[in-house]
Amino acid sequence: MTWAPATDNDKTEMLAAIGVSSIDDLFDTIPEDLRAKSWDLPGGLSEMAVRDELEAIAATNRSDLVCFLGGGAYDHFTPAAVDALTSRGEFSTAYTPYQPECAQGTLQSIYEYQSAVCRLTDMEFANASLYDGGTAVFEAATMSIRITDRDRVVCHDSLNPVYRRMLDTHTANLGLDLIDGSDPEGAACVIVQNPSFIGTAEDFSALADQCHAAGALLVVVCYPVSLGLLKTPGEMGADIAIAEGQSLGIPLGFGGPWLGIMATLKKHVRKMPGRIGAMTEDDEGRRGFVLTLQAREQHIRRVKALSNICSNEALCALRALIYMCLLGAEGFRDVARHCHSKAEYLKSQLTWAEVLNVGTTFNEFAVRLPKPADAVVTEMMGRGFLAGLPMESVGIGGANDLLIAVTERRTRAQLDEFAEVLEEVSCR
Amino acid sequence: MHPTDRKYTREHEWALDDGTTCTVGITAFAAEQLGDVTYVELPTAGKSVNAGDAVTTVESVKAASDVYSPIAGTISEVNQALEDRPELVNESPQGEGWFFKITGYNTDGLNALMDAAAYEQYLGELDA
Numbered sequence: 001m002t003w004a005p006a007t008d009n010d011k012t013e014m015l016a017a018i019g020v021s022s023i024d025d026l027f028d029t030i031p032e033d034l035r036a037k038s039w040d041l042p043g044g045l046s047e048m049a050v051r052d053e054l055e056a057i058a059a060t061n062r063s064d065l066v067c068f069l070g071g072g073a074y075d076h077f078t079p080a081a082v083d084a085l086t087s088r089g090e091f092s093t094a095y096t097p098y099q100p101e102c103a104q105g106t107l108q109s110i111y112e113y114q115s116a117v118c119r120l121t122d123m124e125f126a127n128a129s130l131y132d133g134g135t136a137v138f139e140a141a142t143m144s145i146r147i148t149d150r151d152r153v154v155c156h157d158s159l160n161p162v163y164r165r166m167l168d169t170h171t172a173n174l175g176l177d178l179i180d181g182s183d184p185e186g187a188a189c190v191i192v193q194n195p196s197f198i199g200t201a202e203d204f205s206a207l208a209d210q211c212h213a214a215g216a217l218l219v220v221v222c223y224p225v226s227l228g229l230l231k232t233p234g235e236m237g238a239d240i241a242i243a244e245g246q247s248l249g250i251p252l253g254f255g256g257p258w259l260g261i262m263a264t265l266k267k268h269v270r271k272m273p274g275r276i277g278a279m280t281e282d283d284e285g286r287r288g289f290v291l292t293l294q295a296r297e298q299h300i301r302r303v304k305a306l307s308n309i310c311s312n313e314a315l316c317a318l319r320a321l322i323y324m325c326l327l328g329a330e331g332f333r334d335v336a337r338h339c340h341s342k343a344e345y346l347k348s349q350l351t352w353a354e355v356l357n358v359g360t361t362f363n364e365f366a367v368r369l370p371k372p373a374d375a376v377v378t379e380m381m382g383r384g385f386l387a388g389l390p391m392e393s394v395g396i397g398g399a400n401d402l403l404i405a406v407t408e409r410r411t412r413a414q415l416d417e418f419a420e421v422l423e424e425v426s427c428r
Numbered sequence: 429m430h431p432t433d434r435k436y437t438r439e440h441e442w443a444l445d446d447g448t449t450c451t452v453g454i455t456a457f458a459a460e461q462l463g464d465v466t467y468v469e470l471p472t473a474g475k476s477v478n479a480g481d482a483v484t485t486v487e488s489v490k491a492a493s494d495v496y497s498p499i500a501g502t503i504s505e506v507n508q509a510l511e512d513r514p515e516l517v518n519e520s521p522q523g524e525g526w527f528f529k530i531t532g533y534n535t536d537g538l539n540a541l542m543d544a545a546a547y548e549q550y551l552g553e554l555d556a
Contacts (some may be wrong), residue, residue: 147474266532270467295467295492304492 010152014180060320065381066414070364070405071197071389072133073258074247075336076225077409082249082322086315096314098275100290104335106314107289110277113321114263120227120324120332121241122234123263127274128291129317130260130310132344133221133244134166137191139262140219140240141167144189145176145218146271146306147239152177152187159221161394182207184216189239193221194230197396198403199343199364200357201230208237217268224261224320226362230337232251239274240264249323250316259316270296273307291339338408339363342415346406349419352427356401364405366391369426379425385418429456429548431522435498435538436547442522443498443530445538449505449532452498454486457551459521462488468510468517471528476502479537484527486517496543501533 006014011023020026027035045053067075086092090105097103110128117126128138141153153176155164171178184190190211195201204220211218217238220233226245233241245259246252265271270293278292299306327335343363347355353367369376373390380387388404391397406415430436434444440458444451459465465478467487482494483503497503499517506528510516516525 270469295487301492304494 024419029282051075062381064384065386066384066410066418067386068388068404068406068410068418069295069386071394071403072162073252073255074225074363074405074407075252075409076247076249076407077092078249078251078323079326080321081326085322086319091315091318096312098291100288102110104289107277107291109318109321110275110312110314111279111289113317114277116324117261117263120224120232121222121243121261121263122232123238124266125269125272125276126261126263127272127276127367128314129245130274132256132258132260132312133160133242133246134163135170136242136244136260136262137163137167137219137221138170139260139310140242141171141176141189141298142174142193142307143240143264143268143271143273144219146218147268148188148215150186150188150216151175152179154181154183154190156182156190156192158193158200158202160193160197161189161396163193163221166366184211184214187211187214187216188217189217191219191221194233194311195223195226195362195364198357198391199361199405201226201360201362203231203236204238205231211239212237223362225332225339228262228332228334228335229340230336230362239268245316245320248320250319255331257313257316259313259320269293271306272296273310274314313414336362339406342408342410343406345412346410346415346419349415350422352423356397363407364403366397366401366403368398369400369402371426372399374399374403376422376426382421383421383425385421387418387422429542432544435541435543436550437496437498437541438521438550439496441496441498443538443541445535448531450499450501450533450538451526452495452528452530453526454495454517454521455547456521459518462486462493462517462526463505464488465514465517468514468527470508470510470529471503473503473506477530497530499530499537501529501530504531504545505529
């Protein structure tokens with residue numbers, strides 16, 4: 001079948017068939033004042049001129065800064081093989097193909113990604129992925145509500161404040177009882193994050209028991225790289241494990257596209273939103289891959305679907321899969337160990353600053369500076385460093401509080417220089 | 429095909445009244461239309477329901493469909509066997525493949541439903 005654009009005649013006929021007189025009439029339900037008055041687009045340019053303009057814009061980015069910024073996204077190293085393999089034409093398609101007749105490779109990669117996520121988190125079933133960590137929090141909350149038939153969601157203070165705000169936005173019109181704390185009584189779930197937003201590692205096993213005794217679920221937001229060292233959501237007794245998957249070989253990319261990881265236990269799998277890849281056999285007994293448990297999904301039943309806003313970040317999931325496969329269990333432990341020990345080293349060099357964490361930290365920690373953190377961060381950029389996240393900017397600390405993250409990419413020399421310059425800028 | 433000892437709804441549930449308990453399932457016609465049933469989401473016992481409430485969902489290889497309560501009352505029991513053997517819905521839709529039982533109902537609600545002959549006639553109209 002050839003593709004031809006609709007001609008003016010075609011459009012007139014189609015409009016007549018549905019009984020409207022113009023294309024604008026189709027947008028009648030949108031209030032006048034919410035409709036675009038003008039798109040205000042500039043005139044066309046040549047390819048050469050567009051390239052010059054885009055390159056000039058790109059040149060204003062600072063890619064030379066040594067990064068100590070975290071707060072949910074991290075400057076990890078990505079092996080070149082991740083880019084090389086994911087940019088193959090078979091994978092880089094505009095839309096993820098799921099038809100088993102033509103997409104065995106894609107479906108197999110989804111199945112392998114899910115298997116890797118299950119091994120990483122010690123959970124039993126993973127979906128093919130969600131948009132990002134924040135939307136995964138929302139999906140885990142509504143999933144818990146479906147499982148328990150309760151409408152209270154409890155957010156622990158370890159949770160990323162940005163995720164907390166996203167949860168507010170997503171649930172604004174759902175009439176839920178969204179509260180802060182850790183009391184599972186009468187709740188659908190308690191949502192915790194490990195390490196906490198400010199980097200403190202905690203074992204939530206006891207809370208898992210309390211949740212289960214109260215008929216609530218425990219949702220654990222984890223940092224995938226940290227699982228090379230820390231207790232996994234499965235080991236703690238989590239019912240749902242979720243994560244931002246950016247740290248698994250996905251570029252920071254100004255905030256996305258990233259990867260929402262979600263895994264659960266077998267007993268909850270039918271309440272888990274999203275696509276799920278599965279391995280099966282065809283008529284002749286050959287191994288094959290398909291999507292399964294589709295009846296939960298929006299293309300089968302729109303109104304009763306488990307989620308009408310979720311999708312699969314297939315290419316990002318593929319990056320995460322390749323990253324996990326390249327590292328293996330041992331490599332994963334190595335990366336986690338490097339992150340942790342380098343952060344500990346930096347902490348030991350910042351003796352003049354007050355560390356705000358109580359307990360063990362993984363690769364991120366909060367310090368109280370003698371000066372406002374945003375001024376320090378600005379000055380540090382002039383000295384070649386992205387010094388961290390001023391905590392007041394996300395509403396969880398004072399003006400002088402700075403959140404510092406250290407990944408395996410930081411060298412001893414960078415850590416030493418950073419400690420020295422930060423002291424100079426902060427204490428002078 | 430559809431036994432005369434019970435009542436039927438337009439949504440293809442049957443309701444069998446024994447005086448104190450009313451057993452609910454889906455009709456042989458519905459089971460056939462659905463195709464192989466792969467999962468039944470069971471309701472919670474103890475829940476009170478109104479007539480017409482969607483109380484459970486049945487998933488088949490073809491579709492997912494709601495099962496509605498034919499009458500108002502309290503769900504007193506659910507068919508746990510369907511958890512591991514959803515195929516009972518296909519094998520014995522009007523027997524072992526029942527979904528849930530209701531107590532504390534008013535028989536007026538039952539009288540408003542179709543008898544087997546009326547249901548068969550209704551199916552005939554659907555076909556036409």
